[in-house]
Amino acid sequence: MHPIDDDLVRRLVAGQFPQWAELEVRRFPSGGTVNAMYRLGEDMAVRLPLVEGGADDVAREQRWLPRLAPRLPVPIPEALGDGVPAEGYPWRWSVYRWLAGENPEEGALSEPVLLAKDLAAFVAAMRGVALAGGPQAHRGGPLASLDAGTRAAIEELRGIPQEGVDCDAVSAVWEEALRAPEWDGPPVWLHADLMPGNLLVDGGRLTAVIDFGCLGVGDPACDLFPAWNLLPAEAREVFREALGVDDATWIRGRGRTLSQALIALPYYRETNPAMARNARHVIRAVLEEG
Structure with a gap:
């Protein structure tokens, strides 16, 4: 560094x-x-x-x-x-x-349903971009490419009992994601890192999206992260309905979001409280949904 x-x-x-x-x-x-x-x-x-x-x-x-x-x-x-x-x-x-606004925080949204609609509009607009020659998005490849890192993180978390992660339960969710059909349509444009820290809100509404370092084209499931890393259950359904997400894409999106959280938690738990907190939130949200 x-x-x-x-x-x-x-x-x-x-x-x-x-x-x-x-x-x-x-x-x-x-x-x-x-x-x-x-x-x-x-x-x-x-x-x-x-x-x-x-x-x-x-x-x-x-x-x-x-x-x-x-x-x-x-x-x-x-x-x-x-x-x-x-x-x-x-x-x-x-x-x-400079873009004004504040990062939203999971569990403390003032307008979660409206924010879900705003996020869906952004994701839909990204998917609808028709620009040729886009690079492959970071994390935009096949879900199986995340398998080794995800399984290693689960085993690492088994050795950190104080985190209280139900490793058998998250393994089952991950296995379900791997069984879901892969995206067989054309690759779509993605932000590919829709974490709360890359969103700006004012009055509970989305005002800007920042940090496009992972952008590119790939599986549309990659931009479903806010469903679990930010939105409560009711708003999550609004987000899904607004985007018209099919079951396979939803399952892959949940798996991708869970994979990121499982890898982040042991890595950041002692060095980056915000990242670790959000990872814990994702794991809870995914297991509660299942």
Whole structure:
């Protein structure tokens, strides 16, 4: 993980975007694990990869976000500056227009049904994008590609009894997902990382979607994550109905969301409270639904 501090960000901005050199730079707290975020003045944000894998995401976003933005029902990040390696910092980075709003929190939604409809409208709009040449979305491949990592995480959780995960029950849900028919239609455009930390709300309604580093095309089940990582049961059904999700896609979506949570929980339980909390929420939501 590359060290980043306020002084480095100031030097990078001053060296490459002198028109913004006098603006205040301050770290913006985030539960994200791939990028560091800084406010630049009141109207912009600087986003810098913390790890090499995040550097690939920068290029992906800068290529595709301007093409996706006019096709989506809510704002998404708008790049105002494309930074290059300098000052000892090794990767590309970006300056974005600041998007206001707060991250929703599972179990504390003020308008869950309306938010479910907003999320469904966003996912449907992504699916309806007709742009050729899209990359494969991260996590967008066959569900079986997640099998080894998911089973390893379940076994790891068996060794952490204080987490209280019913490993036999989650294994049964995972097996059901593996038995579901794979997507046999054309790949669709996906955000592919619809975690609460990548959503912004105001007054309970969706106002923006951020962090498109995993975007691409693939199985539409990949964008069903909010059904279990955010929405309560009633709103979950509204989300499903609005999208017209068939049984096989729903089962794969539940399995994909569960897989991510099972892998995240042992990995983040001592280092990232927000990620670990959401993983626990997903596991509970999935088992309660079953």
